[in-house]
Each structure stands twice: as C-alpha cells, then as structure tokens.
Amino acid sequence: MxxxxxxxxxxxxxxxxxxxxxxxxxxxxxxxxxxxxxxxKIEDIPVEESTEDYDKIENGIHVATGFVDDEGMEATIQNCTSCHSAKLVTQNQMSREGWKATITWMQETQNLWDLGANEELILNYLAKNYAPTDKGRRQNLETIEWYELK
Known part of the structure; x- marks a missing residue:
C-alpha cells in the first residue's frame, strides 16, 4: 500500500x-x-525628389552630377552613376589608357557589364574632360619680392 x-x-x-x-x-x-x-521607430523622412533640375546645365556643368557637359556625358552618367557616385569619376584625372584600365578592372572585379558601343563614347568623354593636367597643386610663385632674414 x-x-x-x-x-x-x-x-x-x-x-x-x-x-x-x-x-x-x-x-x-x-x-x-x-x-x-x-x-x-524609424519615421519616414519625406524626400523631395525633383526631376525638373536633373537635366539642368549651368556654366557647362551638369548640375545633378557635376559632369562636364559634352558629347558622351549622358552615356557616362547612365553607365557610371548606376553603381557609384559621380564624384568618384569627377575627382579622378587619367589618360585614355588609365580610364580603359579602370573600366577593365571594374568589369573583371566589380561586375561592370560590357559597355558595348558606349565604351568608345565614354572613353572619349573621360579622356577629353577628365585627363591629367600639366599644372601641379598650385602655380609657381613668380611675382614675389624675396627678402633675407636677419
């Protein structure tokens, strides 16, 4: 039990x-x-998207991107700024060969698509408008009155 x-x-x-x-x-x-x-809570911040100024050119510069207004600018904007900022292009200065090497590098390592017929147009645009300049960081000082320190 x-x-x-x-x-x-x-x-x-x-x-x-x-x-x-x-x-x-x-x-x-x-x-x-x-x-x-x-x-x-992440509040939605209203973004004012204005397409009216997108095609605006002032003093030969495309306002929205900072690109120089010239033949090939549209193709360059369409193919370059879909992956990175326009500033990445405008801050660089390279020869045609340098730009070609950069495009090839992006195609081989960054999944950039084949630019086809646009490649020649883009290379011409970049080589003309973003080529190295002969000037250094500043021009030589020529009109300076030098004096000796005592």
Missing part, C-alpha cells in the same frame, strides 16, 4: 513541478515582454 501511495505522491510531485515550471516560464515571458525596451 505504501508503495502505491509513494508512486501517487511521486506522480503528483512531477505534475506539480511541471505546473510550477510552466507558470514560471509564462510569468517570465510576460515580465520580459512587459519590461523590454521598444525598438525605436
């Missing part, structure tokens, strides 16, 4: 323990959800 009683007590203990664990898990979850810090 005692053996049967002990089995019933043991079974009851297991059920009671399972019930207590369940209660603790539920209350723990409720406590977690009640006291968690809410994720910050």
């Amino acid at each position: 005692e053996d049967k009683f002990q089995k019933q007590v043991s079974a009851f203990s297991k059920v009671l323990l399972s019930f207590l664990v369940l209660i603790l898990v539920l209350f723990g979850g409720l406590y977690y959800w009640a006291n968690r810090t809410p994720e910050p």
Whole structure:
C-alpha cells in the first residue's frame, strides 16, 4: 500500500513541478515582454525628389552630377552613376589608357557589364574632360619680392 501511495505522491510531485515550471516560464515571458525596451521607430523622412533640375546645365556643368557637359556625358552618367557616385569619376584625372584600365578592372572585379558601343563614347568623354593636367597643386610663385632674414 505504501508503495502505491509513494508512486501517487511521486506522480503528483512531477505534475506539480511541471505546473510550477510552466507558470514560471509564462510569468517570465510576460515580465520580459512587459519590461523590454521598444525598438525605436524609424519615421519616414519625406524626400523631395525633383526631376525638373536633373537635366539642368549651368556654366557647362551638369548640375545633378557635376559632369562636364559634352558629347558622351549622358552615356557616362547612365553607365557610371548606376553603381557609384559621380564624384568618384569627377575627382579622378587619367589618360585614355588609365580610364580603359579602370573600366577593365571594374568589369573583371566589380561586375561592370560590357559597355558595348558606349565604351568608345565614354572613353572619349573621360579622356577629353577628365585627363591629367600639366599644372601641379598650385602655380609657381613668380611675382614675389624675396627678402633675407636677419
């Protein structure tokens, strides 16, 4: 009789323990959800997209990109600025061979597509408008009156 009683007590203990664990898990979850810090809400910032100035040229410069207005500018904008900023082009000065090598490098390593017939137009544009200049960082100082320090 005692053996049967002990089995019933043991079974009851297991059920009671399972019930207590369940209660603790539920209350723990409720406590977690009640006291968690809410994720910050990202508010949509309205972006004013204006297409009216996109084709605007001022003083021979395409306002939206900073490219020099010349034959091949549109093809260069379409093929170059779809992957990177126009500033990456306008800040560089390379020979035609340098630009060709850069395009080849982008095709081999950066997944640039085959430019087809546009390649010659783009190379002509870049070599003409973004070629190295003969000037250094500044011109030589020529009209300076030098004096000796004593």
